[in-house]
Amino acid sequence: MYIREKITKQIKTIIGDALNQTVESGALTIETMPDLFLEIPREKEHGEYSTNIAMQLPKQTKKAPRFIAETLVANMNTGDSYIESIEIAGPGFINFKLKPYWQYAVLDEVADLKADYGRSQKNAGKKFNLEFISANPTGPMHMGNARGGAIGDILAAVADWTGYAVTREFYINDAGNQIVKFGDSLDARYRQLMGEDIPFPEDGYQGEDITDHMKAFIAVNGDVHRLLTPEERKPILIDYALNKNLSQMKSDLEAYGIHYDVWFSEQSLYDSGAIEKTVELLGKRGFTYEQEGALWFKATEFGSDKDDVLIRANGLPTYFMADIAYHMDKFINRGFNRCINVWGADHHGHVARLKGALTAVGIDASNFDVVIMQLVRLLRNGEVARMSKRQGKAIALTDLIDEVGVDATRFFFNLRSPDSHFDFDLDLAIEQSNDNPVFYVQYAHARICSIIRQMTEELDQTVPLDYSRLVEKEELNLMEILANFPDEILIAEDKLDPSRITRYAIDLAAAFHSFYNACHVRVDDKALMKARVVLIEATKQVIQNALGILGVSAPERM
C-alpha cells in the first residue's frame, strides 16, 4: 500500500471511530452516516488533510458545525498514527497536520518498486478493451487520428497500470458503403490508367494514393485484369489496396509508438454470422420491427428520440447493426469486463443508441464508455483549414510526426483533456518545438542523469543513508509530488482522462527544477549528498514511469 493510501485510510478510520463513539455516547444523533471524504487543502497552513464532515451533519444532528467538529475531535484517538495535531478551522473544517517527514516513505517505495512504482491492483483480474482510431482503411491517417491515437494509447496504458489486462484494438471498417466507394474509385483510376476515357465518380476518393495504388498494381500485374467486368475486378482491387493500406497503417502507428493487440475486421462479423445472430436475438427480445422494407431497432424504448434502421430495405445491414454485433463479441464472446472507445465528437450521437442497443441485448452498458474527443482544427497561417480525407487535403499523420517528432506529438495531443476543443497551429507547433513542454520534462530527466553520472564515484558507501537530512521545503515538496503519482493514475483511469498524467509529469519536473536550483546534490556533507542522490534517483524513476505511460522517451542527455 502506498503512503498516501495508508495515511488516508488511517485518518478515515480515526474519524469513523470518533463518529461511532459520539453516537454511542449519545453526544450526537446520526441516522445515516455521510460519506467520508478527505481532501488535500490548497493552503499548507490548513494541514495536509482536511475533512468537511462536520459541515455535512448539522441537519441530522441539529447542532452547529463547529460544535460537531469539537465533539468529534475530542473523541479522536490519534495515538500511534501519522497525525501530529488536529485543528478546527473556518466554518467547521477539521484539519489534520501530519508528523513531520512522513514523505520519506515514498523514497523507499520507489526504490523498492522501481519501474512498477505507481501500479495498483485495483482492477486486477479484469479484462479491458480499448478501441481507438479505427480510421477508415481507405486512405492514409491524418492529424485527427493522431489525437485519438495518443489519447487511446495512453488511456490503455493508464488502465494497465491500475491492474487491468488491457487489449488495444483497431476496428477495421472493411465493409459497407465507403468500401464500395473505395472500389469504385480504384476501378475508375485503373481504367483511366488503362487508357479509357471515363469520368471519376463524383463522391469518390480523390487522393493521389488511389492512383498510386493502381499504378503499383499495374506494375505488378500488367493488364491481365483489363478484360474483366468492373464487378469482377473491384474485389480484386479492393483486396489489393486494402491490404496495402492496412500494412502501411500498422507501420505508421508503430512509428507513432502504438501497437495494437487486435485488428478486428468488420467483415468478419458478416462472415461468422454474428450479425444474423444479433438480429435474431434483438428480434426474439421484441426490440425490432419492419417498416417500409427495412428492419428497425426500437431505440425509443431506450431513451432515444427516434428509432434506428438495422437492416436497410436493400437487405444490407447498417454500420449501427454491425457495431452492436461487434460489441456483443467484445463483451460476450471475448469476455471483456470493460470496453472503452475513443471517438471523435462527430460520432457522439451514436453513443446513446449503441448503449441502448447493448442494454437491449442484455449487456450492462455501464461497463461501456466512449471517450468523446473534440475535433482538432488545423490552423495554418492563422486560418482554419478544414480536413477532408475524401479531397485528400488532410495533413497526414506521418507528415506530422516527421515535422514535430513522436515525443512532442504524443505529449502535445495529451496536454489537454479529450473534451477540450483544440486548435492545432501547425506553424507554431513546428517552429515552437523547442518551447514544447515535453522538453521541460525530458530536460529534468537528463539533468538528473547528468548529476548521477558525476556522483557515482564520489558517493561514499560507508556513510549510512539518513533521510532525515532532507528538510528543505523544495525537498519535501518534491517527495510529496512523488507520493501523489499512484493516486494520479487512479484518477486518470476513473475519469478516463489521460491528460492528467501529462500534467502530472510537468508538475513533477517543475518540482525537480525548483529543487535543483535551491539545493545542490554535490556537496561536501557526504550524508546529505547520499540522501539527495536517493531523492533524485526516485525522481528520475518516477519521471521515467510517467513518460513511459505517455509513450515518450526519457533521454539521458540533451
Place this chain on the structure above:
RNA sequence: GCGCCUGUAGCUCAGUAGGAUAGAGCAACGGCCUUCUAAGCCGUGUGCCAGGGGUUCGAAUCCCUUCAGGCGCACCA
C-alpha cells in the same frame, strides 16, 4: 427545433464527489550561471470564472435560463 461539448488572466488551458485568499504555461518586466546541463530557477501584475436567476453554512463547480462558438440529429460511417 432537439441533443452533446465548450465559454476562467492579453493568449493556451488547469481547477481533483460544492470548500477556506482563483491557479499554471506563454507573452511583458526585473533578478539568478568562477561547483551538479540557463531547454532551468526566483520575483512583479492582471480576473464582473460569458450574462441573469436559484439551491446552501459555502457555487467557477449543482439546477434553470439567456447569449456565443464547435459538433451531431441518414435506409453514411
